[in-house]
Amino acid sequence: MNTFSIAIHGGAGTLVKGMMTPEKEIEYRSALKNALDGGYQVLENGGTAVDAVEEAVKRLEDSYLFNAGKGSVFTAAETHEMDASIMDGESLNAGAVSLISGIKNPVSLARDVMDKSEHVFLAGDGAMEFAKNNNHAIEDSAYFYDEFRHKQWIEIKDTDSFQLDHAKKKDSKFGTVGAVACDQKGTIAAATSTGGMTNKKFGRVGDSPMIGAGNYANNETCAISCTGSGEYFIRGVVAYDVACLIEHKEMSLAAAATEVISKRVLKLGGDGGLIAINANGEISMPFNTEGMYRASKSSNGEEVVSIYK
């Protein structure tokens, strides 16, 4: 049997130790552990990597702590616009959604785009119509309301260069969530889900739903889920770049992932991190920020739940 394993993230950023209360830290760690265990259980029961990453990401989306699903940040119009994607490393099938609102679990909608449509990427009203046709749970705005997120928005709502600020001030936290998994058969998968950036407008879309940028999976190389300043991750085609270094330069998973995050993304000016897995169940979780909410678990007995460097 193949070594099976899973890794998850809840976003990277300037997570300075001491700025978080011990109670909050316990809450974050237990939310990460809950998502990790949910995904791992799928793998342990012989389930597929795609099922495992969907389960883990759903659990993160259901937590108010992370910027995805329930905890999504506010847009400039005081609404929520969510993006998500999922990819199967065996078939290279993929599904993605963008600019959707009210959907409880965007990752499951992306999964349905992959499994039940002829397409890869649906956005906006069309994606919402597809969601209704496929009976996805819709929640009202009260479900997505969080006082802390609302305060974050109030602070910058009258500015419009929020994205630049975000990158410049280096005091930002990216709460996007993601999971990568390798199942008992050695198939890998990746899923990513986000509310994007606070105060975003003009239909701004980040890297998270873009196959190759924020999310990618191919059994031959790796499965990747990213978090960070999306514009840079799009321009760096980050997830696919890691796969390219493995395929064309024959780099190890850890060397390729670190090269992209610590050198290439930094050179562009971007900050963030990623989680990576390969078909041997190996895991790498590099980031170039102060911290990244992350966790991993493998059938060889290794388990990690971590926030800071």
Ligand code: ASP
């Ligand atoms: N990458 C996400 C975006 O740009 C943000 C994040 O990682 O939290 O939409």
